[in-house]
Amino acid sequence: MRRQIHAFAIAGACALATAAGAEPAPGGLAPFKIVALDGTDAIPDPLTDKPGDAAAGAKVVVNRRQGNCLGCHQISSLKSESFHGEVGPSLDGVASRWDAAHLRMIVVNPKHVFSEATVMPAFYRVDGLSRVRAEFQGKPILTAQQVEDVVAYLTTLK
Amino acid sequence: MPSVPLRVALAAAAILVCAAAPHAQDASERPAWQGHGIKPQSPDSPFEEVVSGLYFRSKETQAMQADDFNNPGFLAVEQGQELWSKADGAAGKSCASCHNEAATSMKGVAAAYPKWNERLGKPVNLEQRINLCRSGALKAEPWAFGTPELTAMTTYLRNQSSGMPGAVTVDGPMTPWFERGKALYYQRNGQLDLACASCHQSNHGKYLRADFLSQGQSNGFPVYRLRDQRLVPLHERMEGCMQDVRATPYAPLSDEFVALETYVAWRGLGLPVETPAVRN
Numbered sequence: 001m002r003r004q005i006h007a008f009a010i011a012g013a014c015a016l017a018t019a020a021g022a023e024p025a026p027g028g029l030a031p032f033k034i035v036a037l038d039g040t041d042a043i044p045d046p047l048t049d050k051p052g053d054a055a056a057g058a059k060v061v062v063n064r065r066q067g068n069c070l071g072c073h074q075i076s077s078l079k080s081e082s083f084h085g086e087v088g089p090s091l092d093g094v095a096s097r098w099d100a101a102h103l104r105m106i107v108v109n110p111k112h113v114f115s116e117a118t119v120m121p122a123f124y125r126v127d128g129l130s131r132v133r134a135e136f137q138g139k140p141i142l143t144a145q146q147v148e149d150v151v152a153y154l155t156t157l158k
Numbered sequence: 159m160p161s162v163p164l165r166v167a168l169a170a171a172a173i174l175v176c177a178a179a180p181h182a183q184d185a186s187e188r189p190a191w192q193g194h195g196i197k198p199q200s201p202d203s204p205f206e207e208v209v210s211g212l213y214f215r216s217k218e219t220q221a222m223q224a225d226d227f228n229n230p231g232f233l234a235v236e237q238g239q240e241l242w243s244k245a246d247g248a249a250g251k252s253c254a255s256c257h258n259e260a261a262t263s264m265k266g267v268a269a270a271y272p273k274w275n276e277r278l279g280k281p282v283n284l285e286q287r288i289n290l291c292r293s294g295a296l297k298a299e300p301w302a303f304g305t306p307e308l309t310a311m312t313t314y315l316r317n318q319s320s321g322m323p324g325a326v327t328v329d330g331p332m333t334p335w336f337e338r339g340k341a342l343y344y345q346r347n348g349q350l351d352l353a354c355a356s357c358h359q360s361n362h363g364k365y366l367r368a369d370f371l372s373q374g375q376s377n378g379f380p381v382y383r384l385r386d387q388r389l390v391p392l393h394e395r396m397e398g399c400m401q402d403v404r405a406t407p408y409a410p411l412s413d414e415f416v417a418l419e420t421y422v423a424w425r426g427l428g429l430p431v432e433t434p435a436v437r438n
Contacts, residue, residue, distance in 0.1 A: 064367075071367040086364040087357075087371075119356040121349070129351055131405040136349040 029126060030144040034105065034112065041112035042101035047124070047144035052152025060146045060153075067123070067142065067150055075157065088120060095158045104151045107142070123147060189214050189370060191363060199427040204359055205373065210429050214362070214372035215437060219384070223436040231313065231382035231434025234306075234389045238314020241307060247298025253311075256295055264318040269431050270325045272420045274332055281335050283416050284312050285391065303410040309389045313380045316433035323430060324377055326423035339421025342414060348405030354418075369438070375426040376419065378435025385438060392419060 030047045037044070046052065061069040062081055070078065072087035098106065106113050109122035123141040142150065195209030212220055222228050243254040257263040272283040275290075282290065288311050289300035301308035328336035346353045357366060358374030365371070379392040393410035396418060400407035408414040 068367070083365070083368040085367045087361045087366055119352060119360060121351050129347075129349060130345060131347045131400075132349050133401070133404050133406050136404045139349070141349055 028138070029124060029140060032108065037099075037101055040102060041105050042099075043104040043108060044101040046148050046151075047104070047108075048148050050145060050148070052145075052148035052150075054149070054152040054156050057146075057149035057151070057153030060142065060150050066146065069150075072120070077157070091154065091157055093157060095155045100151055100155050103154045104147065107147050107150055107154075123150075187216070189216065191372075196428050200424070203425065203427075204355075205425070208375070208426060208429055209373055210377055210426075210432060210435075211372040211375050211437060212378065212432060212435060214370050219436050219438065223378075223432070229382065229434060229436055230387075231380075231389055231436060234310040234313040234380070234382075234434060235317045237306070237310035238312075238317075241311055242314065247292065247296035249295060249297040251296050253291065253296075256291075260314070260318050264315050266319050266322050266325075268312075268316045268433075269319040269322045270327065272326065272335075272416055272423065274327075274330070279331075280413070281332060281416055281420060283392075283411070283419055284315060285393075286411060286416070288312065288315070304391065304394060309380050309391050312391060313389055313434050316380070316431055319431040320433065321430045323428045324423055324426050326420060326427065328420065328424050332420065335417045335420050336424060338414075339417035339419070339424075342418045343421055347400060348403035350403040350405075352403045354399065354422075373425070374422065375429055376422045377426050377429040378432035378437065380433060381435040381437045383437055389434060392422075 032043050032047050033045060034041050034043055036042070058078070060067040061075070062078065064071070069075075069091070070081055070084045072085040074084040074086070074090040074092070076090075076092050078084070094103070102113060106120075108124040110118050110120040111122065114120070121141060124144065124147050126138050126140055191209050191213040192207065194213040195205075195207040198205055198208055212223060222230075226232055239260075241253070242260050243252050245252045245255075253260070268284050271287065272281040273287070274280075275282045275287075285303060285308055288308065292298040292300050301311070343354045346356065354374060357371050362371045362373045376392050379395070380389040381395075382388070383390045391410070393415045396415055397407040397410060408418075
C-alpha cells in the first residue's frame with residue numbers, strides 16, 4: 001500500500017512538471033500568439049526563427065504522409081502530381097484571398113478561421129483530439145518548420 | 159459454373175483490366191451515382207437519395223460484381239456453402255442439421271442484422287450470431303474475427319438475402335444502440351480529427367485524392383476488395399477508416415462497432431443486399 005501511495009506521488013509530481021513545461025502551448029508545441037486581424041483570427045509571427053522555404057513547403061504539400069494537401073485541394077501549378085482531391089476549394093490564388101498571418105492560422109487550426117464544422121484537420125495542434133493512435137500522440141501533423149514552409153509556399157499561389 | 163481455377167483466372171484478368179484503366183479524374187470517367195438510389199425510408203435520413211457504394215465505383219468494377227462468374231467474392235460463397243453442411247464440434251452437427259437448406263431457411267435473415275438478442279440483452283451482428291450457433295448447438299469453437307471461415311459463412315448467409323432490402327430495426331431495446339452508433343458516426347477521431355460523417359455524409363461524390371467518396375453504405379459487406387484481393391468484413395473496413403485518420407480503432411465485434419454497424423445499416427435502410435459486392 002505504501003509503495004502504491006509513493007508511486008502516485010511520483011506520477012503526480014511528473015504530471016505537474018509536464019503541465020508546467022507545456023505552457024503556453026500544449027504538448028511541447030512552439031508557442032504562438034493568435035490575434036484577430038480584420039475580425040478574423042490570425043498568427044502574424046512565424047512559429048520558427050528560420051524563414052519558411054517555399055520549395056520545401058511544396059514537397060510537404062504533396063507528401064501523402066505529411067501535408068497531403070492534394071488529398072482535398074487542387075493546385076493547378078502541381079498538375080504533374082496525379083489525383084487532386086475535391087473536398088476543399090482549389091488553392092489557386094489562395095494568397096490573393098488570405099495574407100500570410102491568416103494562412104498560418106488556417107494551417108495551424110482552421111477552426112479559428114472557418115467553423116467548428118470544417119473537415120480540414122488542424123496541422124499544428126495536439127489537444128482536444130480523440131483516440132489518437134499511440135505513435136501520433138502529442139505530435140502535430142506537421143512540425144513548426146513544416147508549417148512555415150507550407151505557409152511560404154501558399155503565399156506564392158497568387 | 160466455371161471451375162475455381164478458371165474463376166480465379168477470370169478475376170485476375172478483370173483486376174488487370176481495372177489496373178490498366180486510366181484513373182478517373184476527367185468528367186467522362188466520373189461515376190454517375192445520382193439516380194441509382196432509393197428514397198430514404200425514414201424522414202430522419204441525412205440523405206436525399208440513398209445510394210449503394212456500387213455506383214460510386216468504375217464501370218469495370220460494377221460489371222465485375224454483376225457477373226457471378228467474374229465476381230471473385232463468389233469463391234467465399236462457395237466456401238460458405240461447403241461449411242454449411244459440414245459437421246463440426248462435439249455435437250457432431252452442421253448448420254444444416256438445424257437449419258436445413260440455407261436457400262430457404264436463411265432467405266432474408268441476414269438483411270435484418272444486427273438484431274436484438276434477448277438472452278444476451280444486447281444486439282448481435284451476423285458474425286456473432288454464427289458464433290453463438292457454433293458455441294451453442296454445434297459445441298464447436300467460435301471462429302475468430304477475420305478468419306476465412308467466419309467471413310465465408312457471413313458472406314454465404316448475406317448472399318441468401320441478395321437483392322432483398324436491408325431491414326434492420328432500431329426501435330425498442332435497439333434504440334440506445336442506434337443512438338450510440340449515431341454518436342460514434344459523428345465523433346471526430348485521430349490526429350486527422352475526422353468523423354465517418356466528414357467524408358461519407360458531407361463529401362460523398364467527391365474525390366479524396368484517388369478515392370471517390372461513397373455514402374459509406376454497408377449493404378455489400380463483406381466486400382471483395384480489389385486492392386486486398388480478398389473478402390473484407392465490415393468491422394475490418396471500419397478499423398481501416400479509423401487507422402487512416404490516425405486513430406486507435408475499436409475492436410472488431412466490440413459493442414462500439416456493433417452499435418456503429420446498427421446505425422450504418424439504418425442509414426442504408428432499404429438498399430438491396432449486394433454481398434459479395436466488389437469494391438476498390
